[in-house]
Amino acid sequence: MILSVASGKGGTGKTTVAVNLAISLALAGNPVLFLDCDVEEPNAHIFLKPSVEEERKVFVKVPAVDESKCDFCGECSKFCAFNAMFVVRPSEKMRGKVLIFNELCHGCGGCMLVCPRNAISERNREVGIVKRGRATVPVAEGVSDANIEIVFGELRLGEPSPVPVVRAVKDALNALKSSSIVVIDAPPGTSCPVVHSVFGSDYCILVSEPTPFGRHDLNLMVDVLRDLKIPFGVVLNRSGVVSTEKSQIHEYCEREDIEILLEIPHERRIAELYAKGIPFVLEMNEWQPKFTEMFEKICERLRHS
Ligand code: SF4
Ligand code: SF4
Numbered sequence: 001m002i003l004s005v006a007s008g009k010g011g012t013g014k015t016t017v018a019v020n021l022a023i024s025l026a027l028a029g030n031p032v033l034f035l036d037c038d039v040e041e042p043n044a045h046i047f048l049k050p051s052v053e054e055e056r057k058v059f060v061k062v063p064a065v066d067e068s069k070c071d072f073c074g075e076c077s078k079f080c081a082f083n084a085m086f087v088v089r090p091s092e093k094m095r096g097k098v099l100i101f102n103e104l105c106h107g108c109g110g111c112m113l114v115c116p117r118n119a120i121s122e123r124n125r126e127v128g129i130v131k132r133g134r135a136t137v138p139v140a141e142g143v144s145d146a147n148i149e150i151v152f153g154e155l156r157l158g159e160p161s162p163v164p165v166v167r168a169v170k171d172a173l174n175a176l177k178s179s180s181i182v183v184i185d186a187p188p189g190t191s192c193p194v195v196h197s198v199f200g201s202d203y204c205i206l207v208s209e210p211t212p213f214g215r216h217d218l219n220l221m222v223d224v225l226r227d228l229k230i231p232f233g234v235v236l237n238r239s240g241v242v243s244t245e246k247s248q249i250h251e252y253c254e255r256e257d258i259e260i261l262l263e264i265p266h267e268r269r270i271a272e273l274y275a276k277g278i279p280f281v282l283e284m285n286e287w288q289p290k291f292t293e294m295f296e297k298i299c300e301r302l303r304h305s
Pocket of ligand 1: 065069070071072073074075076077087098114115116117118119120
């Protein structure tokens with residue numbers, strides 16, 4: 001079972017929901033794999049505090065030109081749809097030059113194929129890192145601890161596209177045990193990295209908050225999931241913070257026939273625990289069954305869909 005947790009915008013409590021859900025499922029005895037695909041700002045590990053067992057660099061392929069073979073014909077730059085190559089033709093005053101803008105390159109390899117002089121090869125460029133570790137969740141005295149396997153990526157500062165690092169995090173799914181429950185913490189927004197993160201999920205939990213921005217961005221994410229044909233439901237975080245807007249979210253979900261799976265109230269205790277980096281299900285035990293009940297509700301919906 002692959003469950004992704006997404007939201008149309010940042011700051012809605014997406015990671016809070018993903019982490020508390022993963023812990024509740026692990027405490028209920030399930031093997032859990034947590035993938036933090038929010039590689040521009042991974043923070044699930046701050047709450048799960050895993051011991052990191054493995055690190056792997058993530059590379060993308062970019063072109064390298066051997067100018068001793070190049071005749072500056074310009075075929076490569078003509079081909080590149082991303083304007084990542086520019087050829088300066090030689091003149092009486094200047095030698096020719098092929099300029100490569102690595103940040104714009106999508107690594108398609110097309111320039112290498114069209115070069116008539118075989119002057120282009122590929123080289124690796126590091127864009128981030130993926131870490132794998134294990135988080136231990138204490139259960140009770142005399143009972144062995146629950147474990148959560150976590151994989152999280154970190155995009156190098158200044159890199160324009162998180163997608164290669166998101167893909168590298170999701171590679172962990174290749175070795176997935178069939179009994180495992182996967183919780184994916186998707187990046188905020190509705191762009192490419194979000195689509196790559198939620199793609200292939202059995203179900204997506206959309207976290208929203210009762211504000212006008214929350215409702216607007218929820219709407220955008222609903223459109224994305226409907227296009228991808230991924231079933232989804234909503235978790236309303238900070239419920240009750242603005243009573244009129246709360247009803248707007250309810251009205252929207254009712255109109256669009258979207259199930260509200262869970263409401264997390266706007267409570268000082270939850271905010272305090274968040275500020276200390278403590279998942280609130282660990283201190284407010286009444287919330288563990290609420291998250292596992294939500295999971296069972298999702299399984300039930302999937303069985304009937
Ligand atoms: S296509 Fe090849 S030969 Fe032509 S400019 Fe580009 S690198 Fe040089
Ligand atoms: S690999 Fe593709 S995107 Fe990159 S420079 Fe070559 S043609 Fe452009």
